[in-house]
Structures are given as C-alpha cells and as structure tokens.
Amino acid sequence: MDDARDGTTPDQDDAVTEPASDATDAPEDGSSRRGFSRRAVLGGAGAVVGAAALAGGGFAAGRATASPVQLRQYDFHGEHQSGIVTPAQDRMHFAAFDVTTDSRDELIQLLRDWTEAAATLMTGSELGTGIAGGSALAPPDDTGDATGLPASGLTITFGFGPTLFVKDGEDRFGIADRQPAQLAELPHFPGDTLQERLTGGDLCIQACADDPQVAMHAIRNLSRLAFGVASVRWAQLGFGRTSSTTRDQSTPRNLMGFKDGTANLRAEDTDNISKFLWSEAADGQEWMAGGTYLVARKLRILAEIWDRASLGEQEATVGRTKGSGAPLSGGNEFTEPDFTRPGADGTPLIPTDSHVALAHPSANGGAMMLRRGYNYTDGADDLGRLDAGLFFLAFIRDPETQYIPMQTAISSSDAMTVEYVRAVGSAIFAVPPGIPAGATLGGDSGAYIGQGLFT
Ligand SMILES: C=CC1=C(C)c2cc3[nH]c(cc4nc(cc5[nH]c(cc1n2)c(C)c5CCC(=O)O)C(CCC(=O)O)=C4C)c(C)c3C=C
Ligand SMILES: [Fe+2]
Numbered sequence: 001m002d003d004a005r006d007g008t009t010p011d012q013d014d015a016v017t018e019p020a021s022d023a024t025d026a027p028e029d030g031s032s033r034r035g036f037s038r039r040a041v042l043g044g045a046g047a048v049v050g051a052a053a054l055a056g057g058g059f060a061a062g063r064a065t066a067s068p069v070q071l072r073q074y075d076f077h078g079e080h081q082s083g084i085v086t087p088a089q090d091r092m093h094f095a096a097f098d099v100t101t102d103s104r105d106e107l108i109q110l111l112r113d114w115t116e117a118a119a120t121l122m123t124g125s126e127l128g129t130g131i132a133g134g135s136a137l138a139p140p141d142d143t144g145d146a147t148g149l150p151a152s153g154l155t156i157t158f159g160f161g162p163t164l165f166v167k168d169g170e171d172r173f174g175i176a177d178r179q180p181a182q183l184a185e186l187p188h189f190p191g192d193t194l195q196e197r198l199t200g201g202d203l204c205i206q207a208c209a210d211d212p213q214v215a216m217h218a219i220r221n222l223s224r225l226a227f228g229v230a231s232v233r234w235a236q237l238g239f240g241r242t243s244s245t246t247r248d249q250s251t252p253r254n255l256m257g258f259k260d261g262t263a264n265l266r267a268e269d270t271d272n273i274s275k276f277l278w279s280e281a282a283d284g285q286e287w288m289a290g291g292t293y294l295v296a297r298k299l300r301i302l303a304e305i306w307d308r309a310s311l312g313e314q315e316a317t318v319g320r321t322k323g324s325g326a327p328l329s330g331g332n333e334f335t336e337p338d339f340t341r342p343g344a345d346g347t348p349l350i351p352t353d354s355h356v357a358l359a360h361p362s363a364n365g366g367a368m369m370l371r372r373g374y375n376y377t378d379g380a381d382d383l384g385r386l387d388a389g390l391f392f393l394a395f396i397r398d399p400e401t402q403y404i405p406m407q408t409a410i411s412s413s414d415a416m417t418v419e420y421v422r423a424v425g426s427a428i429f430a431v432p433p434g435i436p437a438g439a440t441l442g443g444d445s446g447a448y449i450g451q452g453l454f455t
Contacts, residue, residue, distance in 0.1 A: 066150045069210045076122045077436065080290055081431060082122070082155035091215050091239055092391070097231060100228070114205075126141070127142040131147050146211075149217075160450060182400065241261075256318070259320070262320075265369060276368045300421065301389040315328060316415070317354060318416060337350055358409045369394040
C-alpha cells in the first residue's frame with residue numbers, strides 16, 4: 001500500500017502513481033491522471049519518452065479531447081493485482097487462453113513477457129519500440145491501434161485455470177501439487193446450457209478501461225505475445241459496468257434496466273474485503289496469499305421475454321423497485337432489505353423466490369462476494385433476438401463457501417434466473433497476488449505474475 005493514495009479506496013493496492021507534470025487535478029479514486037501519452041517505451045518498462053518529445057514529434061491524440069476519466073492511470077505494482085478493487089471502469093475485454101506448449105520454461109517466459117507488457121500498457125505507452133521505432137523489415141512491436149490514446153484507467157488482471165495444473169490427468173508443468181483446493185472445476189448448475197467454446201481456459205486476462213479501444217488493444221497485444229505458447233480459447237467484450245466497487249461510484253444499470261451493484265462488496269469495506277476477498281497463506285497455498293479467485297459466467301438475458309413482463313412482475317422477480325433500486329420492503333436504494341416484512345396479503349413484500357432474497361448474505365450463511373461484471377451484447381441471434389446479457393465476474397476468497405451454494409440456490413429457485421437468464425459460458429481462475437511496489441520487472445531476473453507458483 002502506498003501513502004500517495006488519496007485514501008478514498010483504502011484497500012486498493014493498484015492506484016498509486018503520482019501525476020506527471022502534464023497531469024490535471026488528481027481524481028478522487030486514488031488514480032493519477034496524465035495527459036495523453038501512449039508513448040513509445042525505450043528500453044523496457046519505466047523509461048518513457050517525455051511529454052516534450054511527444055509534443056515535438058509525437059503522434060496525434062486518437063480522441064479529439066480526452067475526458068478526466070480517460071486520463072486516469074493505475075499502477076501495475078501492488079500487493080494485489082489491479083482490476084479487482086479498482087473502481088470498476090466502463091469497458092472490458094476478457095480472454096481465456098489454452099496453453100499450447102508442453103514446456104514449463106516457455107510458460108514462465110510468457111508470464112514474464114505478459115508482466116512486463118502489462119506494466120507498460122497500463123502507463124498508456126506503446127510496447128517495445130512502438131509503431132514507428134523498429135525495423136522496416138519486421139512487424140512493429142505494438143499493433144498501434146491505441147497509439148495516441150491515454151491510459152484510460154487500464155487495468156490488466158491475470159488468472160490461472162484448473163487445467164493449467166492438471167489436464168486429462170496429466171501434471172502438465174510440474175505444478176499439480178500447487179493447485180489450490182479452492183480452484184476446483186465448477187459443478188454443473190441447474191439450467192446451465194453451457195457451450196464448450198465459451199467455457200474453461202488455462203489462463204485468463206481481464207482488461208478493463210474507460211476506452212474500449214484501449215482494453216481491446218491490451219488483449220490483442222498480449223495475445224500476440226503468446227503466439228506459439230498460448231492461444232485464445234474464447235473472449236468477451238463488455239460495455240457498461242454492472243457494479244460499483246467503491247463508495248463514490250454511482251450504481252449503474254444492467255440490461256434488465258435495474259440498478260446493479262447496490263449491495264456489492266466495496267473497497268472501503270476493509271473488514272469484509274479481508275474476510276471475503278483476499279486469500280491468505282493459511283488458506284492452503286502460500287503462493288496465493290494476497291490473491292483471490294475469479295468466477296466468470298456468460299449469462300444471456302432473454303430480453304424479448306423480460307421486456308413483455310409487467311413492471312410489477314419485474315420488480316417482484318428482482319426484489320427491488322426498478323426506479324430507485326430500493327428493496328420492496330421499503331426505504332431507499334441503500335436500505336437493508338427486510339425479508340420478513342409482510343404486505344397486505346400477509347406474504348413477504350420481497351418474494352422469497354426473488355433474486356435478492358436468494359442472493360442476500362442472510363440466505364447464504366453471511367457469504368459476500370465482490371461482483372465486477374459487465375453488460376455485453378454480441379448483436380442478434382439467427383432469429384433476430386437480442387444476443388445480450390450480463391458477463392458476471394465475481395472475485396471471492398473461497399468459491400466453495402461463497403459462490404457455489406449461492407449459484408446453486410439461484411439456479412434452482414430464483415425467478416429471475418430460472419425464467420429470464422441462460423448460462424452459456426463458465427470458468428474459474430486463481431488470481432495470484434500482485435507484484436510489490438519497487439520490484440523490478442523484465443529480463444531473466446525480474447518479478448513476474450504467478451512467480452510464487454514456479455519457485
Ligand atoms: C451467484 C451469484 C450471482 C449471479 C450469477 C447473479 C446474476 C445476476 N444478477 C443480476 C441482477 C442483480 N443482482 C443483484 C444483487 C445481487 N446479485 C448477487 C449475486 C449474483 N447475481 C448478489 C450477491 C447480490 C446482492 C444481494 C444483496 O446483498 O442484497 C441486484 C440488486 C442490486 C444489487 O444489490 O446489486 C440486481 C438487479 C442479473 C441481471 C444477473 C444475471 C443475468
Ligand atoms: Fe445478481
């Protein structure tokens with residue numbers, strides 16, 4: 001944790017760099033803002049061409065004017081990886097990878113390359129010699145599609161799937177004995193209609209930013225670095241966050257039109273963050289201390305059916321009002337739901353089969369999770385129906401106690417999930433801890449993501 005942080009997100013370990021000389025006023029979320037950059041990095045992470053050089057011959061900004069949000073920049077280093085308690089950005093590009101090599105050394109080299117590249121990308125800089133600094137006989141080091149764009153609050157979060165440890169009974173990289181008990185394959189949940197091509201993965205990268213082109217550029221270039229070692233198994237673009245992860249963020253709406261994220265775990269809830277988010281050495285695998293687990297589920301919303309439901313039915317299905325997001329038992333958006341308060345007919349005002357009734361900690365042994373999902377659309381399906389929904393992302397310390405029972409209850413009995421939602425993709429990943437501030441990246445001796453797993 002760095003003292004330079006402004007203190008509004010006390011447990012956030014990823015947002016610490018001081019504003020550069022071309023910065024505007026620091027925003028209130030612990031990030032720093034810089035004038036647009038995407039400057040070519042000379043000689044690796046950290047050595048950037050200054051703003052003066054940019055002004056004297058740099059590239060034109062890719063957006064006519066950059067908003068304060070797009071000028072945000074988060075530090076790659078931290079006790080925990082960025083992109084977890086970081087204030088949820090508005091855009092996401094997620095990719096799951098199959099590792100195609102049998103070589104442990106090549107896998108480690110990929111993690112080294114990804115680490116160094118992620119740290120560079122998060123500063124808004126180009127990779128390597130950029131788009132114009134390299135040999136005319138070789139492809140440029142950076143694809144260039146984000147050249148001229150600011151960092152845009154980019155965070156890059158890496159995860160390891162169960163099949164990285166053991167696949168078809170084989171200990172692929174000599175790490176089977178390091179697979180955490182928490183990283184077990186998810187069970188089949190009632191109603192799941194999973195597609196193999198949207199499920200699983202040996203590795204994952206979550207790139208979030210406030211500019212979709214910046215998030216996409218990150219995944220594209222990291223995938224490119226993986227050539228011959230890992231290939232994209234599936235990917236998802238998300239627009240519109242469906243959660244708030246800090247108190248100063250407003251609650252967004254999901255594609256059902258409801259406020260989503262009201263009762264989320266937030267960075268400021270430090271006691272619950274320690275209890276429900278971060279793994280500790282005592283949890284079983286020391287290399288995961290400071291890490292967490294990520295559940296990703298692609299949940300299609302049957303929009304045409306939902307849109308024909310009356311307002312009363314929609315609200316009873318969720319357990320909250322559509323306008324303010326208040327619980328049906330009364331109060332405002334942030335009033336605690338009262339699941340026992342009866343209505344005129346004597347039954348609870350919040351139906352027992354509503355989403356909130358089944359997802360609330362009181363129905364789940366007190367369990368909480370940090371939700372960080374996104375709205376998505378893939379256009380229309382073959383019948384012209386909206387192909388859209390919620391790309392559910394949740395970070396949790398122990399999936400077995402905090403996620404599986406809740407998902408089982410929701411999938412079996414929640415009116416919203418049973419009637420209006422179809423799970424089409426699913427995956428789980430171990431998200432290793434971050435790299436402490438000051439640690440050198442790159443080369444043969446630099447720190448890299450997941451290093452504890454291999455040493
Ligand atoms: C297994 C966990 C969950 C899945 C899957 C899930 C899917 C899902 N949720 C919505 C919309 C809303 N969810 C809301 C609250 C809420 N949801 C979960 C968990 C899952 N949701 C939790 C733990 C909670 C908080 C419950 C509480 O403590 O009160 C809400 C209400 C607003 C809010 O608190 O965020 C909405 C709306 C959709 C559309 C969806 C899948 C498509
Ligand atoms: Fe939910």
